[in-house]
Amino acid sequence: xxxxxxxxxxxVALCKRRGFIFQSSEIYGGINGxxxxxPLGVELKRNIKxxxxxxxxxxxxxxxxxxxxxxxxxxxxxxxxxxxxxxSGHATGFADPMxxxxxxxxxxxxxxxIRTALYEVSAIPNSGTIEELVDLADKKPEISFLADxxxxxxxxEYAPIIKRLLKARxxxxxxxxxxxxxSGPVGTSVAYWAIDGKSYRMVQDFTxxxxxxxxxxxxxxxxxxxxxxFNLMFPTFVGAVHDEGNKAFLRxxxxxxxxxxxxxxxxxxxxxxxxGIAQIGKAFRNxxxxxxxxxxxxxxxxxxxEFFCNDKDAMMWWEWWRDVRINWYKSLGLASDHLRxxxxxxxxxxxxxKACTDIEYLFPFSEEPQELEGVAHRGCFDLTQHAKxxxxxxxxxxxxxxxxFIPTVIEPSAGADxxxxxxxxxxxxxxxxxxxxxxxxxxxxxxxxxAAVFPLVNKDGLPEIAEPIFRELKKRWPVQYDAKQSxxxxxxxxxxxxTPYCFTIDGQxxxxxxxxxxxxxxxxxxxxxxxxxxxxxxxxxxxxxxASL
RNA sequence: GCGGGUGUAGCUCAGUGGUAGAGCGUCACGUUGCCAACGUGAAUGUCGUGGGUUCAAGUCCCAUCACCCGCUCCA
Numbered sequence: 001x002x003x004x005x006x007x008x009x010x011x012v013a014l015c016k017r018r019g020f021i022f023q024s025s026e027i028y029g030g031i032n033g034x035x036x037x038x039p040l041g042v043e044l045k046r047n048i049k050x051x052x053x054x055x056x057x058x059x060x061x062x063x064x065x066x067x068x069x070x071x072x073x074x075x076x077x078x079x080x081x082x083x084x085x086x087x088s089g090h091a092t093g094f095a096d097p098m099x100x101x102x103x104x105x106x107x108x109x110x111x112x113x114i115r116t117a118l119y120e121v122s123a124i125p126n127s128g129t130i131e132e133l134v135d136l137a138d139k140k141p142e143i144s145f146l147a148d149x150x151x152x153x154x155x156x157e158y159a160p161i162i163k164r165l166l167k168a169r170x171x172x173x174x175x176x177x178x179x180x181x182x183s184g185p186v187g188t189s190v191a192y193w194a195i196d197g198k199s200y201r202m203v204q205d206f207t208x209x210x211x212x213x214x215x216x217x218x219x220x221x222x223x224x225x226x227x228x229x230f231n232l233m234f235p236t237f238v239g240a241v242h243d244e245g246n247k248a249f250l251r252x253x254x255x256x257x258x259x260x261x262x263x264x265x266x267x268x269x270x271x272x273x274x275x276g277i278a279q280i281g282k283a284f285r286n287x288x289x290x291x292x293x294x295x296x297x298x299x300x301x302x303x304x305x306e307f308f309c310n311d312k313d314a315m316m317w318w319e320w321w322r323d324v325r326i327n328w329y330k331s332l333g334l335a336s337d338h339l340r341x342x343x344x345x346x347x348x349x350x351x352x353x354k355a356c357t358d359i360e361y362l363f364p365f366s367e368e369p370q371e372l373e374g375v376a377h378r379g380c381f382d383l384t385q386h387a388k389x390x391x392x393x394x395x396x397x398x399x400x401x402x403x404x405f406i407p408t409v410i411e412p413s414a415g416a417d418x419x420x421x422x423x424x425x426x427x428x429x430x431x432x433x434x435x436x437x438x439x440x441x442x443x444x445x446x447x448x449x450x451a452a453v454f455p456l457v458n459k460d461g462l463p464e465i466a467e468p469i470f471r472e473l474k475k476r477w478p479v480q481y482d483a484k485q486s487x488x489x490x491x492x493x494x495x496x497x498x499t500p501y502c503f504t505i506d507g508q509x510x511x512x513x514x515x516x517x518x519x520x521x522x523x524x525x526x527x528x529x530x531x532x533x534x535x536x537x538x539x540x541x542x543x544x545x546x547a548s549l
Numbered sequence: 550g551c552g553g554g555u556g557u558a559g560c561u562c563a564g565u566g567g568u569a570g571a572g573c574g575u576c577a578c579g580u581u582g583c584c585a586a587c588g589u590g591a592a593u594g595u596c597g598u599g600g601g602u603u604c605a606a607g608u609c610c611c612a613u614c615a616c617c618c619g620c621u622c623c624a
Contacts, residue, residue, distance in 0.1 A: 017560050017574080023615080029597060030615045089624080288550070288622055296623070350624065371623080436585050457582055488584035504583065516583075523584075
């Protein structure tokens, strides 16, 4: 097996060579963060999206309450009224203020430097700042810091940051029982610390209203640049005149199209809570630094579900969707230990979110697993925001219980391109014992080409037998016919395309009507009657869990 | 956005300022007839792009773009 570093290079080379993925606008030097799918890639990605739509929308698994799960779909416009993004928080929140240290060149998120502060609890806010603590540490080098944090807070997560801010001074962290955390204003999270005998509470102010600001680099004390704003939404203009009045944005996620259509779907389709709305579509994010092949593209495709339910059932549905989504990846071949579901820590959660699992995959390009999908409990945040900003009622009336409420939302949000990349990486295999070592072990349901038909030689009446078989299969599946060059080369090409089965017509076919079937993964061959080829393929694809396409 | 690296045929890569190269792949023909077989031949190059130095630039200099690695980021 090749080293990790070169495995990704070889996958990238194969994807180019065989027509899975090309760099966008390549003949003009490419464009950073944009990629194209070639003839095999488009089939792979379409199979992924079709599998998702079929398995999640048309025939979702039975729900946790033993009943059928209601799912409907939408397909919304990419450009929406800009007010949508004010309501969703993207207009202001979807921005990362960055500051660089001019000395050591480290980069920090400005909001983290700004918004983290420690307050002495006895005096209640404004009695201490991190800078004052640093001063204290400088004046009393003999003291060590002991941080207490209550279970369930994220103070422990901040130990390394505190340590860094205090210039590597010894910091001990201990979990101790503590009074329940007093809830702060919306957007504020609180944790308690004990440092040098005094109690402090840490405030992370996500509203950005805090005036506490750090001016020196936490790493080296060097001077920091001014805060630079990055907004990750792509601006555009609606109409021929380009001015601020008709500025709009390419959507950074498909979810908002679902939320703003919540009432329309309720009013037109007789759905009752609990139910879900699904959408597959392009989204755009002006990433600061696209990296890792197609993983962080600026234009990408999402497969999103917003599942609306009563808040009292929300955790049940969250757990159910989390498991459904993990099993979906497994069922299509991501069964290896490269698939790593990970619960978000409380610190990572958005302030309105109660739980979120990132379904992560260990790609060859990184030692850290990377996110394929997030299954988030979003509370009633989104519908509440849209109710507030649009002035429209977003509540739901339950006829059975006579309750009126704003539904809680569970959001399984998957990246189609990331899934495609994960399936490509998972399928890639090198077996030096084979004549053609590189092969793509795609799940048959995802394979771009389901089967190939070869006459062993391009004469002696074999093409005349092979072609009708090919034409029969072609009516039902994406299949290929190849009569040129040696049989080994043809098998090798199909291995790199990830084609699970090859049917070869040889001299014996003329005598007894049988053809050989070669299995991609084992190279083993069996003979079956030529009339049974379609049935064989149908059964194999069905065994693999795939509907006939 | 910072630092480092890379950029030559479809892929992987050689190439000392002086004629644009190899292996693999692709295609054709022949031979063979179940695993990238063999033989003969062919096609394929804005040497990433734009400037500059030079009699002469793939090679040296500057800028720029793309990709990779690290930092950073990934609500």
